[in-house]
Amino acid sequence: MKKQIIITLIIILVLVLVVMGGILGYNHWYQSSHVFVEDVAYEKETTFVDLRGTGATLEYYETLRSQLPDCEIRYDLPFQGGFYPDDTKELTITSLTDAEIELLDYLPLLETVDARDCTDYNQLIALQKRHPEWNVLYTVSFLGVDYNQDASEMVFGTPKTESIDEAAQEETEPKETQSDKSEVEETQPLMQVEKKPQPQLEELRQVLAWLPDMKTIHFHQPEMSGQDLVSLREAYPDINVTWEKDAFGTTYSHDVTEIELEDMYFASLDEVEAQTAYFPELQKLVLLDCGYDKKNLFDDETLAAFREKMRPNYKVVWSMNLYGMTIRTDDLYFMPNKYGVKVSTYGIQRLRYCEDMLCVDLGHHNIVDLSFVEGMPHLKYFICIDSNLLYIEPLGTCKELVYCELFWTPISDFTPLLGCTALEDLNVARTNGDPMVFKDMPWLKNLWIRGSAVNAEERKILEEALPNTYIQYCDYEMTRNGWRELQNYYDMRDLLGMSYNTW
Numbered sequence: 001m002k003k004q005i006i007i008t009l010i011i012i013l014v015l016v017l018v019v020m021g022g023i024l025g026y027n028h029w030y031q032s033s034h035v036f037v038e039d040v041a042y043e044k045e046t047t048f049v050d051l052r053g054t055g056a057t058l059e060y061y062e063t064l065r066s067q068l069p070d071c072e073i074r075y076d077l078p079f080q081g082g083f084y085p086d087d088t089k090e091l092t093i094t095s096l097t098d099a100e101i102e103l104l105d106y107l108p109l110l111e112t113v114d115a116r117d118c119t120d121y122n123q124l125i126a127l128q129k130r131h132p133e134w135n136v137l138y139t140v141s142f143l144g145v146d147y148n149q150d151a152s153e154m155v156f157g158t159p160k161t162e163s164i165d166e167a168a169q170e171e172t173e174p175k176e177t178q179s180d181k182s183e184v185e186e187t188q189p190l191m192q193v194e195k196k197p198q199p200q201l202e203e204l205r206q207v208l209a210w211l212p213d214m215k216t217i218h219f220h221q222p223e224m225s226g227q228d229l230v231s232l233r234e235a236y237p238d239i240n241v242t243w244e245k246d247a248f249g250t251t252y253s254h255d256v257t258e259i260e261l262e263d264m265y266f267a268s269l270d271e272v273e274a275q276t277a278y279f280p281e282l283q284k285l286v287l288l289d290c291g292y293d294k295k296n297l298f299d300d301e302t303l304a305a306f307r308e309k310m311r312p313n314y315k316v317v318w319s320m321n322l323y324g325m326t327i328r329t330d331d332l333y334f335m336p337n338k339y340g341v342k343v344s345t346y347g348i349q350r351l352r353y354c355e356d357m358l359c360v361d362l363g364h365h366n367i368v369d370l371s372f373v374e375g376m377p378h379l380k381y382f383i384c385i386d387s388n389l390l391y392i393e394p395l396g397t398c399k400e401l402v403y404c405e406l407f408w409t410p411i412s413d414f415t416p417l418l419g420c421t422a423l424e425d426l427n428v429a430r431t432n433g434d435p436m437v438f439k440d441m442p443w444l445k446n447l448w449i450r451g452s453a454v455n456a457e458e459r460k461i462l463e464e465a466l467p468n469t470y471i472q473y474c475d476y477e478m479t480r481n482g483w484r485e486l487q488n489y490y491d492m493r494d495l496l497g498m499s500y501n502t503w
Helices: 002-033 058-067 098-106 121-130 166-172 178-187 201-210 226-235 269-276 300-310 347-353 371-375 393-397 415-419 435-440 456-465 487-496
Strands: 034-037 040-043 048-050 072-074 076-079 082-085 090-092 112-114 135-137 139-142 145-148 153-156 216-220 240-247 250-253 258-262 284-288 291-293 315-322 325-328 359-361 381-383 403-405 425-427 446-450 470-474
Touching: 034 058, 058 072, 076 098, 098 121, 121 135, 121 201, 139 201, 201 226, 226 240, 269 284, 269 300, 300 315, 300 347, 315 347, 347 371, 359 487, 371 393, 381 487, 393 415, 403 487, 415 435, 435 446, 435 456, 456 470
Parallel strands: 048 072, 090 112, 112 135, 153 216, 216 240, 258 284, 284 315, 359 381, 381 403, 403 425, 425 446, 446 470
Antiparallel strands: 034 040, 076 082, 139 145, 240 250, 315 325
């Protein structure tokens, strides 16, 4: 009996061991053939898992994906209180945070984000940059106007209404009596045009950061300063920023290059500067008979100082009255003989402000002071003959002078001409200076000098020193033997609009 009990226990023990071994083997197999996420088992060979509708978190999804990298896992994105399937193509939002931008990466098939009721513009821009393939729709409200995210044009201000040409109207309509006009005015009051608001620079900069496709901005009568408008253009070179602005009683486009004002009066030139600040492409401002009032025009010194101040921005030109002639400081020539006017040394000193002058012809005028040419850096042609001219020091500043007539004058010193290194044609016949100075001017092409002033030996010295210069010695006929046939003479007369002389 005892033996039988022992055998039974052994059998039971063997069975227990077998069962336990089976259980342990099964557990080992199960553990090695499955992955576990939050106590949920998935076979390692699983090729598809659908988490949609289960409320699974992103952490759950990410853990499962790391365990089953080759398995297709469908899921819902928990986003802003809702769940969106991973194949969502359109999404509507009313707000967006930086963290939510990254969450939307979990919607790989997303095509459109409708954010037209969202004002988190910085985040929307970041989202668009992160996913340029998506169509992120939003609206920016600015100064009463809604701009879509792809807006390309902005217009600020109120355009001027076209005025009626009264003269043309009188031709086509019967004339009204004063009583008729009064009746019309009483029954048809003038329509009030609403003035549209305009932006300040900084707030416009902010809005432009949210409208990356902007191409054109136009201002009608901008309230922004001229400096701010220029800064705007420089900050956004890919945007065509334009405007028109009233100045000096006229409406000008932003790209006007020249403005001419006549008989206009200002408290100071600061007022002129402020108004021209709206025109960055302005090249020339012309002031004709302008000043503080009709009896107090701006003087040359004041205008010259203003010209220097504004030179980096544009050229200032003004007019002056000389002997009844209206001269502008941008004139290219001065020839009083052309108009039958006689001038004197004192009166022509104002010409020093004519910095564009190319030609001055003062032939047969009693001129003794040439100081005015110091203000003419581009002077090419100069004539001062048949006068009491004695000193010519200022001519040495004329580095572009190519043609010069000084004959029939008492000049006694030619050394200032050594500074005229572009000089080609020089006529100093019947003068008192020493012609030997010219041996140090090998750049001369043609030289007319007083024949009696040099002896044979001096002529030889001159000719050896100037082998490429044609020298004409003359005492009486000061323009003989081709002086009036030189190319520079022809060019000068063409500039003056005058015929060619032969004498």
